[in-house]
Amino acid sequence: MAIINFIRKFFFLINVLFGLYSLLVFQLVYAADIKHWLGGFLMMSYPLVLAGHIFFAISWILVKSKKAFLSIALLLLTFSIYDRTFKLIPADVKPRQEFTFSVLSYNLMYGDYHGFVTGTDKNTGTSQYNVLDTLTADIRCLQELYNSEDYKEFDLINKLSKRNEYYVYMHSNPGNDKGKGSVGLAIFSRFPIINKKEQYWPPNNNGILAADIVINKDTVRVMNVQLKSMGIRVRKMFKNKNIDQEETRNVLSKLKRGFEERAVQVDLVEEWIKDSPYPVLLVGDLNELPYGYAYGRFRKNLSNAFETNGFGFGFTYHKLPGFLRIDNQFFDENKIQNIDFATMSEIPFSDHYPIKGWYLMK
Template sequence: MRFLTWLLFLCTLLVFGSVFISPEDFPYVGLLPFLIPVAWLINFFLFIILTLSWRKLAFVPLAALLIGYRFAEITFQLNPKTDNPEGLQVLTYNAHLFNYKGRNGGKFDPNIFTWLQDHPADVKVFQEFYQNSTTPSRNAVKLLGEDSGLEVSYQIIEGKPKRNSYGLAIFSRYPIVNDGKVFEAQHTNGAIFADIKYNSDTVRIYNCHLESMKIDSESLDNIDGVKEKYRQTLGKLHRGSLERSKQLKVLEEHIANSPHPVIVMGDFNEIPYSNTYFRLSKTLKNAFETAGRGFGFTYNKILFFLRIDHIFTSQSLKAVDFKTHREVDYSDHYPVSATFQLENSSPESE
C-alpha cells in the first residue's frame, strides 16, 4: 500500500506539473492535463480511506490535494450571487454559423437572433459568425448591429462582404475607436480586437477562436466508437494543443502591447487544466473564478463537462457577475456573459 500511495503521489505531481510545460517543448504533454480531475479524485478517495483506517500514510494524498488546490478552485466556484449588477456587461458566443439545428437535421431557428437582440450586454462577441447579406432574416450584421443600435467590427475569414461570409465579430453599444486582426488561421479560427470608448476610459476587447480540438464527439457516445476513434482522437488533441500554443504566443504579445485594459474572451478550445489557461492566468484574471457559480460547463454536446469558453481580464477590471446560459441551445456552445467594473470607475458615472 505504501509503494502504491507514493507512486500515485509522484504520478499526480507529474500530471499537475504538465500545465506549466508548453506542448511545443514536450510532445503530447498537452494530453496530460485531461487526467488532472481523475488524479485529484483518486487522491481524495485515497485520503478518506487512509484517514478512516487511521494510517499516517493519509498525509501523502492530503499533500497532493493541497498542492492541487488550484485545480479545484478553477473547476468549481460558489461566489455570491449578484442581483442586477451594474457595469460593463459582455457576452461571448460561438454561434455555429447561427444554424446549428439546421446543420444537424432540423430547421433554422430564427429565435437565436431574438435572444441575442434581447440580451442586454453592452459588448457581444461571436465566433463562427455567419453573415448572409442577401437574406434579411439571416443578415446577422444588420440584425445584431444596426437594428440593435450597436457598432460592429466584423473581420471576414472567408467569403464576400456583399454575399455570404463568416469570421469573427464584435458588437458594441459604446463607440469603437480602433479595431483589427491579431492573427488569422484556416477555417473559422483567428483572433480580432476592438478598442471601445467606455465612459472616460478605453477598453480593448479581444475576440478569440483558437484552433479547434477537432474531436468527433458524436462517435464517442458508445464504447465501440471510443475503441475505434481513441488513437485518432489523441492525435488530433495533440496537434490542436500544439497549434493553440503557437497562436497563444501571438495573442500574448499583442495583449502585452495593449495601451488599454483588456477583456479577452471567446472559444479557446482549452479546458481550465491547460498550459494555455495557466499562461493567461499569469497576468489576467478569469471571470468565472471571480464571479462564477457551479462548474460553468460551456459545451453543448456529448462531452458536456467541458468548459472551453473563457473570459479573461486585466487586473483593473473586477468581475461582479458571471453566467453560463445553459438555457440557450442554439449552438454546440452555450453563451457566456459577465459584468465588470473598472477600479477607477463607478457605476454612477455610466
C-alpha cells in the same frame, strides 16, 4: 491476512506512484510554461488526477488507515487550482453593484446553417435569431457567426447592429467587413470602435479579432478569440464501441497537432496583450480546459471572470462529454474590476452556452 497486507502495500505503492505523477501534472498546470505537446497531454489529465486522489483518500478512510493523508495532502496542495474548477459564491446572494459596461461572449455554432437550408434543423437558427434579442450587452463578442442576407434568421449583422451600432467582423475573406455569406468572429459595441486588428487561422474559422473601444473617457482593447479545436468528434467516439488501433492513433495525432498549433496561437495572443496600449479584456472560445497551456498563459497576465465571480462548475459546452468549461472572459484587474459573471445554461441553442460579465473601470 498476508494476502490482505500484500494488497494494501501494493495499493499504497500505486497511490505513491500516482502521487509522483500528480506532482508533475500540478507543476505543469501551475507554471504553464511548457508548450510541448506532451505537456498538453499531461495537463489535460488534471481532472483524472483530482478524481484519482479523491478515490484513494476515500478508500483509505473506509479502512481507517492513516495512508489517506497522502492523497489528502496532495489535494490540499492544489487548492489554488480549485477556483478554476468550482465556485461556491451563488450569484443570487451577491449585491448588484454599479458597472460601467457588460460583455457577452457566445459561440453560435454557425446557427447550424446547413441544417437550416436542408430542412433537417430549422429550430437552431430560428431560436438563436430570436434569443439574440434577449441577450443584451454593451459589447457582444460572437464566434462562429454565419451571416447571410438570403435568410432573415441569418441576417445577423443587420439585426445586431441596430442595438450595438458599432461593429467589426473577421472571417475567411479578410477585408470583407460586411461578412455576407461567411463564418467568422464579430464584435458589436454600444460604444465607438476606433481601431480594429485581426488574425485569421485557416481552415476552421479560428482567429483573433481585436477592437479598441472608447467607453466614456476610457479606452479598452476587447479581444474576441477562438483557438484551434482538436477536431475530435466525441459523440462519434461514444457511439463507436469498437475503436481500433488506427482510430486511436488518429485521435492521438489530432491531439498532438492541436496542442502544437494552439501553442503558436497562444504566443501570438500573448504578444497582442503585451503590446496593447490599453487595458485588455480577452473573451471567447479557448477550446481548452482551465488546466491547459492557453488558460495558464492568459492567467499570468489577466484575471478570469469565472474565478472572480462565477458559480458552480460553470460548464459552457453542453454536448458530449457535457462537463467542459472552455469559454472564458479574462480582464486586466489593474484597470478593470469584474462585478459579476454568469453562465447562461438556460439557453441551449448552440453547443456552447453564452457567458456574460459585468465590469467597472477603475
